[in-house]
Amino acid sequence: MKIFKFGGASVKDAASVKNVTQILQSEGTESTVVVISAMGKITNAFEEVIDAYYNKTDKLSENLGIIEDFHKNLMNDLFDKDDEIYKEIDILLGELSWFLARNTSQRYNYVYDQIICFGELLSTKIVSAYLTKIGVENNWFDVRNYIKTDSNYRDAKVDWDLTQELISKKLDASKLNITQGFIAANDTENTTTLGREGSDYTAGIFAYCLDAENVTIWKDVPGVLNADPRVFEDTTLLEQISYEEAIEMAFYGASVIHPKTLQPLERKDIPLLVRSFVNPKETGTRVSKGKMLEPFIPCFIVKKDQILVSISALDFSFMVENNISYIFQKLHDYQLKVNLIQNSAISFSVCIDNKFNKFDEFYNELKTQFKIDVQKGVDLFTVRHFDDKAVASIEAKGTPLLTQVNKETIQIVLVTK
Ligand SMILES: Nc1ncnc2c1ncn2[C@@H]1O[C@H](COP(=O)(O)OP(=O)(O)O)[C@@H](O)[C@H]1O
Numbered sequence: 422m423k424i425f426k427f428g429g430a431s432v433k434d435a436a437s438v439k440n441v442t443q444i445l446q447s448e449g450t451e452s453t454v455v456v457i458s459a460m461g462k463i464t465n466a467f468e469e470v471i472d473a474y475y476n477k478t479d480k481l482s483e484n485l486g487i488i489e490d491f492h493k494n495l496m497n498d499l500f501d502k503d504d505e506i507y508k509e510i511d512i513l514l515g516e517l518s519w520f521l522a523r524n525t526s527q528r529y530n531y532v533y534d535q536i537i538c539f540g541e542l543l544s545t546k547i548v549s550a551y552l553t554k555i556g557v558e559n560n561w562f563d564v565r566n567y568i569k570t571d572s573n574y575r576d577a578k579v580d581w582d583l584t585q586e587l588i589s590k591k592l593d594a595s596k597l598n599i600t601q602g603f604i605a606a607n608d609t610e611n612t613t614t615l616g617r618e619g620s621d622y623t624a625g626i627f628a629y630c631l632d633a634e635n636v637t638i639w640k641d642v643p644g645v646l647n648a649d650p651r652v653f654e655d656t657t658l659l660e661q662i663s664y665e666e667a668i669e670m671a672f673y674g675a676s677v678i679h680p681k682t683l684q685p686l687e688r689k690d691i692p693l694l695v696r697s698f699v700n701p702k703e704t705g706t707r708v709s710k711g712k713m714l715e716p717f718i719p720c721f722i723v724k725k726d727q728i729l730v731s732i733s734a735l736d737f738s739f740m741v742e743n744n745i746s747y748i749f750q751k752l753h754d755y756q757l758k759v760n761l762i763q764n765s766a767i768s769f770s771v772c773i774d775n776k777f778n779k780f781d782e783f784y785n786e787l788k789t790q791f792k793i794d795v796q797k798g799v800d801l802f803t804v805r806h807f808d809d810k811a812v813a814s815i816e817a818k819g820t821p822l823l824t825q826v827n828k829e830t831i832q833i834v835l836v837t838k
């Protein structure tokens with residue numbers, strides 16, 4: 422029993438869908454659960470729909486049209502005009518229109534999940550129908566009937582007991598199963614999601630509940646590299662990474678593996694393979710028990726567009742437990758993700774991600790009680806297993822504002838040139 426995960430980049434056009442089906446045919450089409458994300462950048466396109474709908478702008482029908490045209494154009498290269506799939510896609514788009522017309526809820530996160538899920542529903546319907554068309558029997562299922570969560574929309578927490586029970590009881594794991602990543606449902610059958618880029622986590626959940634042999638995440642890169650190839654020119658493929666090391670890398674922001682994915686796999690000792698859908702014969706990266714890192718070289722992680730905030734008390738008193746815990750509570754309340762902390766006697770600095778755009782509210786609340794210096798638009802570079810050469814290469818990229826070192830890791834906040 423194995424789990425495959427194909428992300429948006431692997432199903433971004435008709436040729437990519439054909440490539441996915443070829444990989445499935447050569448890797449075996451039995452005892453597999455295939456988890457698929459929305460096609461290309463369609464989740465972002467759905468976010469535009471949500472924005473237009475929620476803020477009642479005049480862009481709603483245009484944004485919906487972009488999504489419909491994208492899928493129909495792609496389908497025209499895969500199917501014949503009278504194939505059943507066109508009706509199925511129209512039914513899904515009809516369900517979406519029905520929701521948009523009938524919904525009365527003002528809860529943004531709830532509305533977001535009820536709309537965003539259509540990206541994964543559309544992509545899996547299309548891949549499943551194409552497999553059927555070329556003669557590969559498969560079982561499409563709605564993941565919302567299997568993965569159950571709480572009602573924390575947009576970042577839902579999995580109900581592991583119920584999910585385990587449903588997957589064990591209802592899923593025929595001997596088949597080639599096709600399902601959606603990222604989406605789930607709560608106990609009232611409303612759609613929830615596991616957080617952006619959460620399809621890897623879906624693969625981890627199925628692997629855990631089915632005691633899978635392994636999970637393969639198919640990517641447009643040869644595997645996990647020692648740096649993001651979009652930012653660094655010379656990168657090296659990491660052949661083996663221990664779970665602990667991969668969790669550290671994901672924690673510091675290595676976006677190639679979703680951080681939550683590794684925990685369920687580690688608990689059951691299920692290897693995670695990261696392989697290239699461009700060169701599927703290559704072995705890629707293996708994350709498993711064993712060597713920490715092979716080859717053992719510095720690994721670079723970048724988080725762009727961070728905010729560096731230095732906070733001190735107005736009366737120059739020490740920054741200690743009581744005010745630090747207060748600041749942390751506020752960071753939590755405003756959903757600001759802290760990526761680095763440093764404190765001295767009178768100042769407390771944090772490097773944060775303003776993912777939910779709530780920094781200004783946080784700032785306005787704190788500025789009455791603290792002196793706050795803010796530097797927006799900085800980059801946070803983390804180097805695991807650093808050496809002098811690696812540090813120098815980062816420092817050459819701009820002006821370092823803050824550096825923090827521990828045994829295996831150095832973090833440098835920079836204003837880049
Ligand atoms: N350390 C890394 N190793 C490999 N790829 C990385 C790394 N860091 C960032 N990436 C980027 O991650 C991309 C693949 O992830 P992503 O776009 O999220 O894939 P998908 O959405 O298809 O799952 C690669 O194209 C690469 O640019």
Ligand SMILES: N[C@@H](CC(=O)OP(=O)(O)O)C(=O)O
Nearest residue numbers: 428429458464617618619620
């Ligand atoms: N489609 C969702 C879930 C996901 O994981 O996508 P991808 O596998 O393309 O990163 C998103 O974009 O957030």
